[in-house]
Amino acid sequence: MAILVGLIGFGAYDKALAPTPFAEGTLDSRTVGLVEKNTAPDFTLTTLEGKSISLSELRGKKILLNFWATWCPPCRAEMPDMQKFYTKYKDAGIEIVAVNLTQTETSQTAVSSFIEKYNLSFIVPLDKNGDVASLFQAYTVPTSYLIDEHGVIVEKRIGPMSYGQLKQIVSK
Template identity: 50%
Template structure:
C-alpha cells in the first residue's frame, strides 16, 4: 500500500468519524427539543423548584398593547393559557399562528382565554405593536414592562406557557413552542 493510499484512507476515516459525531449531536438536540415541547410534568417538581401543579396562579394586572387593563384573577371561571414571549424569539414567532388559530376556532367553545404576556423589558412597544399587526393577533397581549410577572412565573426560557384551570390553579407548564394539537391536548385536561 502506498503512502498516498494510506493517507486517503486515514482522511476518509476521520471524515466518517466527524459526520457520525455531527449526526449524533443533531439527534440528541432533536430529542431534547421534542421532550421540551411536551411540557414539564409539574407533579414531579418540588416546592424549591418554584410553581407546582395545584398552586394558585400568582395574580397580576398588566396593560395590554392596546391600552386595556387585564387582571388574571378576573378570569376565574375560564381556562387560561398564560404565555410568555418576545418579538425577537424565533420559537415564539413559530408558535403565534398556532395560538391564533386555536383562539379563533376553539377558545369560545372551550371557555378559554389566552394572555400572551410580552416580556417588554427586552422588547420595544413599537416592535410588539408591529408584531401583533403582522401576525393578526386578536387575543390580549399584556405588556410586562418591568419583567416582574415573567420573573414570578419563572419564564426563563421563552416561549413558556402555563395552563391554568377555571379555579385559577396551575395544571401544567410548557417550555418551548406549542402547536394547535398540543394546545388542544393541554386545554382538554383542564377543569
C-alpha cells in the first residue's frame, strides 16, 4: 500500500513539474520549458533607463539570453567578449539580452557603473526580485541560453563564454 501511495504521489509531482504547452491559437504550439527544442518562457523586465523589454518582442532574431551579476568574476571576464561579439553581429539578426540579477547587487548604481565601465550596448534588463532567473533556473552565473528566431531554446550553457565560443554557439 505504501508503494502505491508513493507512486501516486510521484506521478502527481512529476506531472506538476512537466512543461506546459501554449494555449491553442497562440504564437507557437511547442511545449514551453527549459530544455532544447522547447519554447523559452516569456518574461518582461525593465532596463535601467525604464524601458520594458519582453523576450517575445525579439522574435525573429537569434537571442543570447545571459544571466549575470557585477560581483561575479566569470561574468566580468566574459563581458568584453560579449560586447565585441554584439558589435560585430548585431546587424546580422542577433540580440544579446543580459539579465542582471539585481536582487544580488549592492545597488543599481553598481549595475550602472558596470555597464558604463564595459561600454555595454546590448539590452540589460534588471531582474529585481530574481523571478526570471528562477524561471530559467539560473542558479549559477553566468548562465546563458541560445534561443532561435522562433523562440525555441537551442542550447543552455553554464559558465563564461569567450568570443570564439559565442561565434560557435550562435552558428547553430
